[in-house]
Amino acid sequence: MAPVRRVGGGARGRDRRHRRPLPHPWTYDLKPVVWLKELYVTEAARGMGVGHALVEQLRQHAIGIGASAIKWTVLKSNIPAKAFYRSLGGQPDEYLGIVATEIDP
Template identity: 60%
Template sequence: MSLTPVAPKVSVRPFKRGDVTDILSLMRELAVYERYIDQFRVTESDIIENGLNSSPRFGVFVAEMDGDIVGIAVHYEIPWTYDLKPVLVLKELFVSKHARALGAGKALLTQIEKHALEINASRIVWTVLRDNVAAKQFYVEVGGQQDTAWELWEFVHSIKAE
């Protein structure tokens, strides 16, 4: 007789309308973790309007455990340029703290890889906060590697509509 606890099964699927409240909650958790909650402006209607319309600007895969959404992988495509293949951008990968190390992150990345193959992407790219050591270790464990050729740049000033 084994007393070892069994981790709940993780399933991953594209999001649907009924998931929006949970997705927004996880996005807020991520905004707190990454220290930009004061600038966070996404609403449920934004997710619906931009992710579930006939020409979505982004997609979301959700990870479920025991019927609860515990993780998200927000992604979008950059159309091809030089190689006639799109680049898949993993904008946000987030798993709720209580579900980490139970396979949800790996399951979400597996789905992202499947999606990249489906769209014939040349690569998957993402960014990581410099001080997020746990995320970097996770990405190395699953085969990710830091891009040594390119640096992240941005405009220092805010771009504001007048």
């Protein structure tokens, strides 16, 4: 079950994640990487810190398993999502089409 952030008694956002048990071939540090598959916040709850809270929960999970990074993909046309991920310190990799943030516990 994905973590859910509740505001005012109702579910306002959730994330779907998975951790690959072995490092990816391009992971030079031999630590796991957490992939954020989806992040969704209801339109009514946007701007209330729900997305930031979900990503912070994910970051704490990543720290707990010793991950070196959280990575995710975002559509090139999704400008609001790109701005949100940049506000979290996400760095785009145009070559691979992913966004990543390094974990520094």
